[in-house]
Each structure stands twice: as C-alpha cells, then as structure tokens.
Amino acid sequence: MVIEQIKIGYDNFCYVIYCPIHKKAAIVDPGFDTTKSLQFITANNLILEYIILTHYHNDHSAETKHLKKIIPSSRIVSSKEDGQKLPIKPDILVCDKSQLKVGNILLSFLLTPGHTPGGICIIVDKKAMLTGDTLFIGDCGRTDLPGGNLAQMYASLHEKIMKLPDELRGYPGQDYGERPFDSLGCQKRNNKTLKVKTLKEFSTIP
Numbered sequence: 734m735v736i737e738q739i740k741i742g743y744d745n746f747c748y749v750i751y752c753p754i755h756k757k758a759a760i761v762d763p764g765f766d767t768t769k770s771l772q773f774i775t776a777n778n779l780i781l782e783y784i785i786l787t788h789y790h791n792d793h794s795a796e797t798k799h800l801k802k803i804i805p806s807s808r809i810v811s812s813k814e815d816g817q818k819l820p821i822k823p824d825i826l827v828c829d830k831s832q833l834k835v836g837n838i839l840l841s842f843l844l845t846p847g848h849t850p851g852g853i854c855i856i857v858d859k860k861a862m863l864t865g866d867t868l869f870i871g872d873c874g875r876t877d878l879p880g881g882n883l884a885q886m887y888a889s890l891h892e893k894i895m896k897l898p899d900e901l902r903g904y905p906g907q908d909y910g911e912r913p914f915d916s917l918g919c920q921k922r923n924n925k926t927l928k929v930k931t932l933k934e935f936s937t938i939p
C-alpha cells in the first residue's frame with residue numbers, strides 16, 4: 734500500500750501518501766512531529782507535492798506553515814469551509830468528488846461535515862480511505878465542538894461512507910480504536926456509529 738501511517742503526539746496519525754514510480758508524495762494532517770514524515774520523504778527520495786488537511790483543527794494542521802516554509806513548492810489542500818479557519822491560506826480548495834493525482838496515485842475527495850463544517854475524507858486509488866476525525870475505528874468524531882453538527886455527521890456517515898465498497902481500508906485521524914486501521918466492511922458491521930439505522934438512534938450513542 735502506498736500509505737505510510739505515522740503516529741504523532743496525542744494519539745494523532747499523520748500520513749504520507751506516495752507514488753513509488755514518480756517519487757511524488759502528499760503529507761496528510763501534519764499536526765505535530767513533522768520531522769517524522771519529512772524523514773520518511775527524505776529516506777525514500779520523494780518530492781512533497783501536497784500538504785492535505787482533513788480538517789482545520791490544530792492537532793491536524795499545526796505544522797502546515799512550518800512544512801510549507803521548508804518546502805515552498807508544496808501546495809496546501811483543504812476544503813473551502815475549513816480552509817477559512819486555517820492560519821495559512823490553502824493553495825487548492827477541494828469539494829465533494831474533487832480529484833488530485835500524486836504521480837500515479839489518484840486521490841478522490843469526499844466532503845464529510847459533522848466534526849467540522851468542511852471535514853474531508855480522501856479515497857486513495859479506490860483502495861483506501863483516510864477519514865480524518867470523521868470516522869475512527871469503532872467510533873466517529875465528536876460533534877459537540879464549535880462547528881460540529883450531529884445531523885451532518887449522521888448524513889456523512891450514512892449517506893456517503895456507508896455507500897462505499899467494503900474492501901476500502903479505512904485509516905483514521907486518531908488512534909482511538911483497537912487497531913490502527915480496518916476494512917470499511919468490518920467497520921460497517923462493528924462500528925456503533927455505522928450500525929445504527931436512524932438519526933434518533935445515532936443521537937443516543939454515548
């Protein structure tokens with residue numbers, strides 16, 4: 734798989750998505766410890782093309798400015814909604830169904846509000862999905878923070894994520910589950926936030 738999952742501070746995950754043929758890469762959610770992802774990039778002779786933020790929260794975006802300063806040719810990618818809240822202006826705004834290429838790797842974006850107004854998931858080559866704080870292993874992201882919305886989260890999970898293929902491997906933004914990643918099929922069967930059938934039921938999940 735062309736995804737490197739990197740554990741960083743406070744149970745966060747940062748990711749490097751890369752094309753081994755063209756040596757191009759994207760860093761997703763540089764919240765802390767950028768050194769680790771930069772080391773991976775350097776060790777594999779990769780060129781950083783994109784810095785992608787699944788949402789604006791500080792623990793996912795704090796080192797974006799620093800990274801852009803180190804590699805000025807890299808382009809910052811976010812949704813329009815969350816881009817407005819970042820301390821640095823994004824270069825590329827994505828919306829539902831936007832696509833970007835990292836070398837041969839196709840990234841497709843899904844707008845999944847609920848945790849924040851402009852949270853995004855990133856589908857990598859139709860094989861994997863980085864879910865930020867929208868979907869965790871066994872749970873979903875909080876909806877009680879500023880900009881969070883329970884009904885939007887339910888719609889993102891049940892009208893978008895539940896419709897995706899079971900084979901997709903889900904990579905969360907936080908290491909809160911019993912494993913660091915899982916197939917979407919397994920999460921559809923076991924994740925309490927995906928198992929519910931109505932918004933009312935969803936709203937009663939502790």
Ligand SMILES: [Fe+2]
Nearest residue numbers: 788790848866
């Ligand atoms: Fe968050």
